Amino acid sequence: MSERKYIEPQPSAETQPFWDGAKQGKLLVRSCRSCDKAHWYPRNHCPLCGSRDLEWIEASGKGEVYSYSYMRRADPPYVMAYVTLAEGPTMMTNLVECDADKIRIGDKVQVKFIETSGGVHLPMFTPQSAVP
Amino acid sequence: MARPALAYIVGAYEHPTRDAGDKTMAELQADVALGALEDAGLSKADVDGFFCGPDAPGTGPLSIADYLNLNLRHVDTTNTSGSSYLLHVSHAAQAIQAGKCDIALVTLTGRPRAEGRGKGGLVRVDNPQQPDYQWEAPFGMQILNMYGMTAMRHMHLYGTTSEQLAWIKVAASHHAQHNERAFTRKVHTVEEVVNSPMVCDPLHRLDCCVVTDGGGAVIVTRPEIAKSLKRPLVKVIGAGERPEHQQGGYFEITTTGAAVSGKIAFEQAGVTPAEIKYASLYDSFTITVLLQIEDLGFCKKGEAGRFVMDGNLISGVGKLPFNTDGGGLCNNHPGNRGGMTKIIEAVRQVRGEAHPAVQVKNCDLALANGIGGQLGVRHASGTLILERE
Numbered sequence: 001m002s003e004r005k006y007i008e009p010q011p012s013a014e015t016q017p018f019w020d021g022a023k024q025g026k027l028l029v030r031s032c033r034s035c036d037k038a039h040w041y042p043r044n045h046c047p048l049c050g051s052r053d054l055e056w057i058e059a060s061g062k063g064e065v066y067s068y069s070y071m072r073r074a075d076p077p078y079v080m081a082y083v084t085l086a087e088g089p090t091m092m093t094n095l096v097e098c099d100a101d102k103i104r105i106g107d108k109v110q111v112k113f114i115e116t117s118g119g120v121h122l123p124m125f126t127p128q129s130a131v132p
Numbered sequence: 133m134a135r136p137a138l139a140y141i142v143g144a145y146e147h148p149t150r151d152a153g154d155k156t157m158a159e160l161q162a163d164v165a166l167g168a169l170e171d172a173g174l175s176k177a178d179v180d181g182f183f184c185g186p187d188a189p190g191t192g193p194l195s196i197a198d199y200l201n202l203n204l205r206h207v208d209t210t211n212t213s214g215s216s217y218l219l220h221v222s223h224a225a226q227a228i229q230a231g232k233c234d235i236a237l238v239t240l241t242g243r244p245r246a247e248g249r250g251k252g253g254l255v256r257v258d259n260p261q262q263p264d265y266q267w268e269a270p271f272g273m274q275i276l277n278m279y280g281m282t283a284m285r286h287m288h289l290y291g292t293t294s295e296q297l298a299w300i301k302v303a304a305s306h307h308a309q310h311n312e313r314a315f316t317r318k319v320h321t322v323e324e325v326v327n328s329p330m331v332c333d334p335l336h337r338l339d340c341c342v343v344t345d346g347g348g349a350v351i352v353t354r355p356e357i358a359k360s361l362k363r364p365l366v367k368v369i370g371a372g373e374r375p376e377h378q379q380g381g382y383f384e385i386t387t388t389g390a391a392v393s394g395k396i397a398f399e400q401a402g403v404t405p406a407e408i409k410y411a412s413l414y415d416s417f418t419i420t421v422l423l424q425i426e427d428l429g430f431c432k433k434g435e436a437g438r439f440v441m442d443g444n445l446i447s448g449v450g451k452l453p454f455n456t457d458g459g460g461l462c463n464n465h466p467g468n469r470g471g472m473t474k475i476i477e478a479v480r481q482v483r484g485e486a487h488p489a490v491q492v493k494n495c496d497l498a499l500a501n502g503i504g505g506q507l508g509v510r511h512a513s514g515t516l517i518l519e520r521e
Contacts, residue, residue, distance in 0.1 A: 007269040009270045040267075041266075041267040047379070048382075066285070067282070067385065069284055069333050069335075071277050072331065072332065073331050073332070081281070082385070090382070091381060092268055093271055104288075105285060120270075
């Protein structure tokens with residue numbers, strides 16, 4: 001089995017604060033001061049109401065599995081997932097440090113940052129029961 | 133009472149090849165264009181509207197218009213991936229009604245096998261400039277796992293099973309056995325599908341479509357011209373389109389754009405799902421078909437698993453004959469874009485020209501639906517409702 005190689009994200013000025021936060025172990029999400037809702041993925045405008053009055057908030061890092069799929073034939077295999085954050089929106093991610101055959105939709109998960117070879121920290125999730 | 137026509141489909145041609153070999157994309161474009169024109173009883177000089185996707189090499193329509201030497205006054209290169217060609221027929225009808233063209237050519241070609249993409253999965257290259265790229269590509273997003281997640285959630289919400297999904301492949305394979313050009317004519321059982329290797333939970337290898345080269349084309353025109361030709365009259369009476377996406381992080385992946393595109397098309401046509409005699413449903417994967425059956429209104433949300441069982445999609449057996457050419461699951465999914473072949477088989481059914489073993493009796497009303505892009509993240513649905521006149 002090979003070591004996982006990640007495609008490097010290519011941050012822009014719009015998204016750099018997110019990746020800076022990730023490097024410090026913080027899951028930042030964009031939240032709208034007008035409609036008071038968080039959205040995913042982060043933008044400089046609110047995709048829900050169109051406002052440009054946004055702030056970065058630090059999410060709890062807690063969520064639950066919205067859906068998942070075990071990519072068995074990849075080398076190495078990995079678990080693609082959507083996780084619904086406690087703050088509201090659902091984000092695309094991977095589930096790591098878990099038994100792929102035991103995952104269930106609705107499982108409680110906690111963010112876990114995984115560093116790429118390029119030094120970027122990707123927000124992934126692991127079952128809350130596995131977090132010390 | 134005759135329903136008003138948006139336009140007529142007077143020519144339809146499916147390229148016979150499944151392995152294009154040395155044939156270039158431009159040659160395939162010429163093959164399908166001239167094939168559809170011949171089917172219609174028209175010539176290249178009659179074409180004044182050209183609709184193509186990004187599969188046509190060159191800048192938009194320009195290189196192929198040049199290559200074919202078309203004399204055009206209207207072009208449209210709408211790209212919603214595999215569903216593009218259903219949207220093209222709809223847009224052609226609109227252009228014809230607006231007086232912008234009289235005879236529209238719609239083409240699709242592809243050669244993923246010849247280009248080496250037939251093995252090891254469907255490779256798509258996303259552009260880092262896409263705003264979604266950095267939130268998806270690093271996590272290993274692929275076509276397979278997006279459809280896998282969609283199927284997994286449908287199973288979770290509604291108790292849908294792998295055996296139920298398998299019935300969709302089984303029905304397609306029953307149809308493909310009669311199609312001498314089908315990529316695979318093997319008749320499958322539910323057991324064979326669920327025992328085929330799991331490629332991406334919960335999808336098995338036989339839940340996936342074939343990878344083929346080839347293509348197809350259709351000719352769309354106005355009523356006066358259609359009635360002057362010698363082919364059976366196939367009129368477009370309803371059309372709808374709907375891009376669907378992640379909606380800022382608040383979405384339900386088990387609902388496709390077909391819920392909206394179908395509603396628009398049915399309302400325009402003035403018919404109900406119960407009246408449809410035959411349906412071409414996009415079948416990139418078995419789950420794609422299952423969700424369209426629900427979202428187009430052939431059964432209630434969550435009930436398609438039970439709906440597709442026991443051969444209910446098999447012509448002559450079930451209530452909703454689908455993809456009687458064998459569909460993308462068995463026959464042909466040229467260029468990884470199945471929209472064109474969906475239109476072509478629906479036209480054959482309405483004309484009464486499908487294979488006799490699968491021809492639906494008195495098929496006066498048919499539907500074709502396409503889902504382009506990827507379920508589970510971003511896609512567009514296109515619906516056409518066709519009536520024999």
